[in-house]
Amino acid sequence: MKKTELLAPAGDFEKLRTAIHYGADAVYLGDSRFSLRGKAGNFGPGELGSAIAYAHGHGAKAYVTVNIFPHNRDIPDIERHIALLGDIRPDAVILSDPGLFALFRKRAPHIDIHISTQANITNAESARFWESLGATRLVLARELSLDEISEIRHRTAVELEVFVHGSVCLSYSGRCYISSFLASRSANTGECANSCRWKYSLMEEKRKGEYFPVFEDDRGTYILSSKDLCMLPHLPRLVAAGIDSFKIEGRMKGINYVAGVVKTYREAVDSLGGGAEYKVRERWLAELSMFSSRGYTTGMFFGKQPDSDYNFDGESYRMSHELVGVVLEVDGTRARVGLRNRIDAGDPVEYLASGLEGKLFPIEGMKDKDEADIVSARNEDVVFIEAPEGVRKHDLIRRAKNFRAAADQRSK
Ligand code: SF4
Incomplete structure (x- = not known):
């Protein structure tokens, strides 16, 4: 049976490398001018080719997003972009605009086309329409239930992709003007300021400056806010529905998120099939x-759920672990590390590496780049440390954010 693809976000080169290192089968990335993540770092025209070559060199596919809704004035630049993509050959482009679809078919017919979730494919007729035009994959609208997806699967042969993890846009698959009106940052050109998650108040028009709080409980209001999507416990049902690609949201997120989510879903997808019952591990x-x-x-996958299933209830879950550094090289038990945070000798850290999950290792034998012994180093320093067996180049090093407080508590 064909394994379901694991597709990860690559907002910049480091995220791309991290996603592939932790097991993504494919990555999606874009030039900031034409993709719906204008603030995600992204890749300039000169960098897209290297990114695609890096993915291919490591056995991964690369899909380039060109999913803005362009105006006439954008078309000349887009035509130049199509010519570039024709040369650097991504495995597919992801788009939603019919005009762009026609342009790609005409100017770069050798590139596969995936239809973006912004095209709002919510029924089998729409799926068959895009299939008949030659699209090779459809990223289905987030508003579909699993039963609806199964029906589309039975009526089309085209590949189907769905989001399985990450932030959920409150708007209808991304069509929204809240951010554009309130922050002059259009979600439709990738500059969403997440205005739907701001706090709102009520003001009577003649009482300027008198704001009445709108609240549902003592923490505020969440009228426009959704929880984040996580389909990890339900992957077998998604496979049974005929989905070909599991997509992780988050080109704006950091490498810590990319590494942890990709590694977790990689293990989960690899454990599917083979006759054994799928079990969600505590560690995941x-x-x-x-x-x-x-x-x-679980979003809309299981149909209409109680509101409490979607609505953010004000209970934010704050990051419990912070990034300490990235392993740049390993030589025996010695690792060269690019730091992203201050560390001190003895700090207990974790390596995000297979077989080392959940184990703590104190920082030992720390030297600076000139091989001088040191007891402390700062963000952006490059240091050498003793590393446990099993650590690989590109692994991330993390530590609990509250470890100092915990240590202080213990010493009292
Ligand atoms: S403001 Fe909220 S609903 Fe609108 S595009 Fe941004 S995330 Fe989506």
Whole structure:
């Protein structure tokens, strides 16, 4: 049976490398001018080719997002972009605009086309329409239930992709003007300021400056807010529905998130099939709880759920672990590390590496880049440390955010 693809966000080169290192089968990335993540770091025209070559060199596929809704004035630049993509050959482009679809078919017919979730494919007729035009994959609208997806599967042969993890946009698959009106940052050009998650008040028009708080409980209101999506416990049902690709949201998120989520879903997808019953491991849930989230929901997959299943209830889950550094090289038991935080000798750290999960290792034998012994180093320093067996180049090093407080508490 064909294994379901694990598709990860690659907001910049480091996230791309991290996603592939932790097991993504494919990554999606884009040039900031044409993809719906204008603030995600992204890749300039000169960098897209290297990114695609890096993915291919490591056995992964690369899909380039060109999913803005362009105006006439954008078309000349887009035509130049199509010419570039024709040369650097991503495995597919992801788009939603019919005009762009026609342009790609005409100017770069050798590139596969995936239809973006922004095209709002919510029924089998729409799926068959795009299939008949030659689209090779459809990223289905987030508003579909699993039963609806199964029906689309039975009536089309085209590949189907769904989001399985990450933030959920309150709007209808991304069509929203809240951010555009309130922050002059259009979600439709990738600059969403997440205005739906701000706090709102009520003001009577003649009482300027008198704001009446709108609240549902003593923490405030969450009228426009959704929890984050997590389908990890339900992957077998998604496979049974005929989904070809599991997509992780988060081109704006950091490498800590990319590494942990990709590693977790990689293990989960690899454990599917083969006759054994699918079991969600405690360790996977523990890993997913290390990042800030708004609590998790199954979104629309199981039809209309009680509101409490979607609505953010004000209970933010703050990141419990912080990034300490990235392993740049390993030589025996010695690792060269690029730091992202201050560390001191003896700090208990974790390596995000297979077989080392959940184990703590104190920082030992720390030297600076000139090989001088040191007891402390700062963000952006490069240091050498003793590392346990099993650590690989590109592994992330993390530590609990509250370890100092915990240590102080113990010493009292
Ligand atoms: S403001 Fe909220 S609903 Fe609108 S596009 Fe941004 S995340 Fe989606």
